[in-house]
Amino acid sequence: ANRRQRPRRLACWALVAVVLADLLALSDTVAVMSVDLGSESMKATLRYFQHLLGKQADNPHVALYRARFPEHELQFDPQRQTVHFRISPQLQFSPEEVLGMVLNYSRSLAEDFAEQPIKDAVITVPAFFNQAERRAVLQAARMAGLKVLQLINDNTATALSYGVFRRKDINTTAQNIMFYDMGSGSTVCTIVTYQTVKTKEAGMQPQLQIRGVGFDRTLGGLEMELR
């Protein structure tokens, strides 16, 4: 379903400052990993399990998942009113547990790269994730023993990165940029305005404003492949 969100104002440099302040509060030898949580590129035994995060068993996306992936046996969990993957009669995993394992594995990759232990993470989530889905990601991170410094909407992270690297092009004239992101599992389009604005504290500052977000939760490479 396509939906629109109200425009949100966001001082991008302020968000960067918050993240930096969080990082500086840590010891300077501590590495923080960032995880860009897509549906497809981090593959586990179980495909596209993120589509089931934070969903009750009667959610229409659960039925769609069953139809798309009949090879994965989903079992109803009457206690939580959710579903879990049945690997064998003895072995079952909730979608949150699977994500916890994926995050833990990502951590081991990041640790190998940074050559030091990692406990903190910044995780991007799809802009359309609701509170239950966000809680599911936080729960998974907890299971992996990770402290989440920030969950960032992935479209905001992209817009922030675009603004940070094009600071010189941002002036008092409002400039609208459209970001179009078709992934394997979903499609999101975001319209962002960049402009410098006068602030009391620091004079002229660059600012980004998310004007609108349109999305389709199920349109992506996977759907094309299936059709």
Ligand SMILES: *[C@@H]1O[C@H](CO)[C@@H](O)[C@H](O)[C@H]1NC(C)=O
């Ligand atoms: C995370 O992965 C490491 C191996 O990199 C393993 O030793 C540890 O038990 C795992 N932790 C969890 C909570 O799964």
Ligand SMILES: *[C@@H]1O[C@H](CO)[C@@H](O)[C@H](O)[C@H]1NC(C)=O
């Ligand atoms: C602001 O920047 C844009 C693109 O970089 C440029 O086209 C425009 O003329 C600039 N406006 C002002 C007021 O400097």
